Amino acid sequence: MTSVLEPSALTGRPDSPVRRAPDPPKNAPDALEAAFARAHAAADALMAAIASAGSSPEHLDGPQLDRMLRHAQALANRHERIRNRSLEVVRAAREAGCATHDDDGQFAARRLRTHGAETARQARLAQELGNEQPTAAPATVPGAGPATPASTAGQAVPEATPPRPTARAWDTGEISERHAHVICQALDQLPEALGTAERGRVEEELVRWASQMSPDSLRRKARRALALVEPDRDTVDQHHDGIVRAEEEAAWQAAELWLRDRGDGTVQGQFVLPVLQGRMLAKALDALVTPRRLARRANGGALGAPGSSWKDTQIDWAHEKGKAFAELIDHLPTDHLASKVNAVLLVRTDLETLRGETDRVGVTDSGDELSAGEVRRLASNAGIIPVVMGRESQPLDLGRQTRTFSDSQRAALATRYEQCAEEDCNRPFSWCEIHHAAPWAPVRGPDGRVLHPGGGRTDLRNAIPLCGRHHRRLMDPQVTHRVDRDEQGRAVVRFERRTGWTRW
Structure with a gap:
């Protein structure tokens, strides 16, 4: 039996229907509708191929599964970029007087049924990265080799400003929206006196890092991006410290807590804490719900059946941590709360x-x-x-x-x-x-x-x-x-x- 996945579905050959460029329609709206129709048809075919693969997994080995996941992630990243580019079109239409809305984020959020603040953040990112013509479409999985340009037979490709490195990498699916946010934030945090060429070098390297690590790891590494163009370590250290200090101040500004009496003898609440205090609270609660501590309670009859081991009892960790939180509050040292921080x-x-x-x-x-x-x-x-x-x-x-x-x-x-x-x-x-x-x-x-x-x-x-x-x-x-x-x-x-x- 042959594999249920066609070779082009996992290799991304230029002869795949997704890669083929059609003759240009008569106007831009028609071009958009036709392109979206082909994209939806290709998505339908791809989901059907993935469903077939799932029904006969014995035909897929480890490398094929790896390639499938990489292709799926690259396409997900490109779909995020398509949505991001569309937000930039919304802005351009408004500024050209073709649309009557006042706020691009609110306009898009209402129609997409998404959170307004998040959509507004995406719209700002769209404006920063622009909507230039993409340079090439990837013919292989990100990280598997150089890209091969898609066929452009019958199309006149206008000369335009090439996209920024971040936009180019996102266009091809090498990085995600979260990576793009981290890169743009890191570039904004660079000293204003830094020249255009130096900023370009930093951006290229950030994009390279982004293709190799998670957004959270990239965010930590990007705080010292100035070291890529600044040889003086003390200057880099001071810049790094300033970024972290600003994040700490923003975290304190964002801190909040609310409590609501539910009328049944319980209080419900929610809080936002700076990461340091959040880690300290987590450590204190973890210490109160360690398996060893729960085992002592179980052996004493407080958890599970008498004589049973904690290993034989399914533990509701959220419930245990809730009780630990109440216990921690019950033992707060009200005589001098701040003599020592309560977690080491x-x-x-x-x-x-x-x-x-x-x-x-x-x-x-x-x-x-x-x-x-x-x-x-x-x-x-x-x-x-x-x-x-x-x-x-x-x-x-x-x-x-x-x-x-x-x-x-x-x-x-x-x-x-x-x-x-x-x-x-x-x-x-x-x-x-x-x-x-x-x-x-x-x-x-x-x-x-x-x-x-x-x-x-x-x-x-x-x-x-x-x-x-x-x-x-x-x-x-x-x-x-x-x-x-x-x-x-x-x-x-x-x-x-x-x-x-x-x-x-």
Whole structure:
């Protein structure tokens, strides 16, 4: 018996019906309708071939399955690009006065029955990548060899500006919409002074990376894309740290929580957290629902039948984590919530960053990046165990936190302060982190200039309670602050818009 898949279905030969270019219809609308009709017919034939393959899988081996999946993904990517290009046509029609709508995203979302914000984001991407004539259609699976141009018999191909590398790769199905978003975002984050040729080099390399990795991996790698054209490591480190710092600030702006009493003795809710705090919560819950812990409960009769093992019991993990969340809230230390962060993280950093001599991004043991300021803030609050790395990325120390105020110092400070020391803040002392008035480590401005040499001592005279929001604001390069003392000697912190880089 022959294979249920025709060779052209898995090899993408130019003689496939999908590749053949027809004689041009008389006008653009007719051309669109005819092209869509052929595409739908080809999709019908392809789905029928895939269904036949599924009914006789014994005729497909591993390499054929691999090629099928790659072709399917490439076509899915190209379909995303077709939709994206159509959004750019919607914009062009509106600007030409041929359509009466005001907002392209809303117009498309209503007709496509999609989410308005997501469609608007796709419309912005469409405008950025343009709608130039594609240069060639792929004749093989992405990564399997060079593409062969499709037949253009009977067609006059007008001269036009070639598409950008990102658009070209998406046109051929090598990358997905998510990859394209990541690449465009990374290009937007490059310094404005970077030239066109350098930006082009960066984009070409980002596209190459995108064809080899997932969007999430590409996003992490793209944060250091400046290194492709900038030889100075310190400049790249500062740019990388600025990107992560901006993402952290955006995450705090996006944080939200709502709770609703369901009237049956339960409360339903939803929240959005910055990734760091989300990972910390996940770690705490995971620790409460470990199989070993559940096994002890099972053996005690609290889970499953008496004497049964947890391995013999089907566990509803969402239910277990819900109960663990309630248990965690039930044991919150309301006397001093912020004396220690409630989950220990390992953060890879270097000694120079911890001392404030440089700004390099830290990486947690869950793979998330933290800005240098966030690493130092958490270290000063005993919230992390810093895995301090040397120049050769070798651990120099594990768990040494000499910047931390002790619990007894915090208790003594609580007799003098009832709330955050910022002049207008009323957050209680129990929410506060302890800040060094004279910085423990050197403080540097955005241009690298030292604003304060550091050397502050970890003693009560140098301790100021600040809530998390105002402690983070100390790291904002756009503001400065001054510390005054009231008649009792308590510190009062006042923030001001920074006008220069000469004062801490």
